[in-house]
Amino acid sequence: QSVLTQPPSVSGAPGQRVTISCTGSSSNIGAGYDVHWYQQLPGTAPKLLIYGNSNRPSGVPDRFSGSKSGTSASLAISGLQAEDEADYYCQSYDSSLSVLFGGGTKLTVL
């Protein structure tokens, strides 16, 4: 059980909008530490998708957006495409446990 809790799976039809939550606590997200998001396509290395809660690296489509509030963060994907089917991980820091990743969420495009 990860300290940063993500839903194991989410799904959506092409064109729809989906959100993936990342729930932490007062010792990590709630303490003000940044949340980052990664996309891992099948059989490949993770790729940075969102950093510093809501910033997109160069080359990441603006269909991907991040937000943070209180002890939780969210990744939103709008205009869902088949190529978005992947595992998504959140990352933050915990004052007791060091660098943390969420357990991951598998996105299925129906």
Next chain:
Amino acid sequence: EVQLLESGGGLVQPGGSLRLSCAASGFTFSSYAMSWVRQAPGKGLEWVSAISGSGGSTYYADSVKGRFTISRDNSKNTLYLQMNSLRAEDTAVYYCAKDPSSSSWYKENAFDIWGQGTMVTVSS
């Protein structure tokens, strides 16, 4: 093009040792902190260790402290992970990952570039 290329993985018996390497190219290697992150088969990501750009500061997850040693050779643009006293639970794909902005390792930072990973299997 910024690239990281890991090597050195393989099959090792419990209690054995292995050294992983990560060759960097396309950026000024010594200007960035680096980390190792692992992923057990079918599981999520786990941060393992980090090192500052100069190599003078190192950091470890509790699960590997005292068994793993991170180091770097800036003249060779290469990051290393020496793994001793290996256990079955160390079986994973090991990725090297780059800090996006600093030679000092900031625990809150993301990892902006990842290698393709190298598989380590600990089994008798």
